Amino acid sequence: MWTGFFLLGMPEVPDVSWKDLSMITLYESVRPFILPFTLGALTLGVLAASLAYPLGVLLISWYRTARNVGNHIAQKRST
Numbered sequence: 001m002w003t004g005f006f007l008l009g010m011p012e013v014p015d016v017s018w019k020d021l022s023m024i025t026l027y028e029s030v031r032p033f034i035l036p037f038t039l040g041a042l043t044l045g046v047l048a049a050s051l052a053y054p055l056g057v058l059l060i061s062w063y064r065t066a067r068n069v070g071n072h073i074a075q076k077r078s079t
Contacts, residue, residue, distance in 0.1 A: 004036030
Protein backbone atom coordinates (compact mmCIF):
# COMPACT_ATOMS: atom_id res chain seq x y z
CA MET A 1 0.00 0.00 0.00
CA TRP A 2 2.85 2.39 0.77
CA THR A 3 4.26 1.62 -2.66
CA GLY A 4 0.93 2.55 -4.20
CA PHE A 5 0.84 5.85 -2.33
CA PHE A 6 4.39 6.56 -3.49
CA LEU A 7 3.61 5.70 -7.14
CA LEU A 8 0.46 7.79 -7.11
CA GLY A 9 2.24 10.73 -5.49
CA MET A 10 -0.11 10.80 -2.52
CA PRO A 11 1.70 12.60 0.32
CA GLU A 12 0.02 11.01 3.36
CA VAL A 13 -2.17 8.13 4.30
CA PRO A 14 -5.76 9.27 4.84
CA ASP A 15 -7.02 8.95 8.40
CA VAL A 16 -9.59 6.29 9.17
CA SER A 17 -12.28 7.15 11.67
CA TRP A 18 -13.50 4.13 13.61
CA LYS A 19 -16.36 6.03 15.24
CA ASP A 20 -19.91 5.20 14.15
CA LEU A 21 -18.72 2.30 12.02
CA SER A 22 -21.33 0.95 9.62
CA MET A 23 -21.17 -0.58 6.15
CA ILE A 24 -21.46 2.80 4.46
CA THR A 25 -18.88 4.54 6.66
CA LEU A 26 -16.57 1.52 6.36
CA TYR A 27 -16.79 1.71 2.57
CA GLU A 28 -16.16 5.46 2.62
CA SER A 29 -13.19 4.99 4.99
CA VAL A 30 -11.62 2.21 2.92
CA ARG A 31 -12.27 3.71 -0.51
CA PRO A 32 -9.13 5.95 -0.59
CA PHE A 33 -7.00 2.85 0.06
CA ILE A 34 -8.32 0.63 -2.75
CA LEU A 35 -6.33 2.05 -5.68
CA PRO A 36 -3.01 2.49 -3.81
CA PHE A 37 -3.31 -1.00 -2.31
CA THR A 38 -4.07 -2.59 -5.68
CA LEU A 39 -1.36 -0.68 -7.53
CA GLY A 40 1.26 -1.32 -4.84
CA ALA A 41 0.47 -5.02 -4.58
CA LEU A 42 0.45 -5.46 -8.34
CA THR A 43 3.74 -3.58 -8.77
CA LEU A 44 5.56 -5.48 -6.04
CA GLY A 45 4.07 -8.79 -7.19
CA VAL A 46 5.24 -8.32 -10.78
CA LEU A 47 8.68 -7.24 -9.57
CA ALA A 48 8.99 -10.24 -7.25
CA ALA A 49 7.81 -12.64 -9.96
CA SER A 50 10.20 -11.20 -12.53
CA LEU A 51 13.07 -11.84 -10.13
CA ALA A 52 11.93 -15.16 -8.68
CA TYR A 53 11.01 -16.95 -11.93
CA PRO A 54 14.42 -16.68 -13.64
CA LEU A 55 16.17 -17.51 -10.38
CA GLY A 56 13.94 -20.56 -9.93
CA VAL A 57 14.55 -21.75 -13.49
CA LEU A 58 18.30 -21.31 -13.02
CA LEU A 59 18.34 -23.26 -9.75
CA ILE A 60 16.16 -26.05 -11.13
CA SER A 61 18.31 -26.45 -14.23
CA TRP A 62 21.46 -26.40 -12.08
CA TYR A 63 19.99 -29.07 -9.79
CA ARG A 64 18.91 -31.28 -12.70
CA THR A 65 22.33 -30.98 -14.32
CA ALA A 66 24.10 -31.85 -11.06
CA ARG A 67 21.75 -34.79 -10.50
CA ASN A 68 22.28 -36.14 -14.02
CA VAL A 69 26.06 -35.85 -13.72
CA GLY A 70 25.89 -37.74 -10.43
CA ASN A 71 23.75 -40.47 -12.02
CA HIS A 72 26.19 -40.87 -14.90
CA ILE A 73 29.12 -41.20 -12.51
CA ALA A 74 27.25 -43.78 -10.41
CA GLN A 75 26.34 -45.78 -13.53
CA LYS A 76 29.97 -45.81 -14.73
CA ARG A 77 31.17 -47.06 -11.35
CA SER A 78 28.62 -49.87 -11.28
CA THR A 79 29.60 -51.22 -14.71
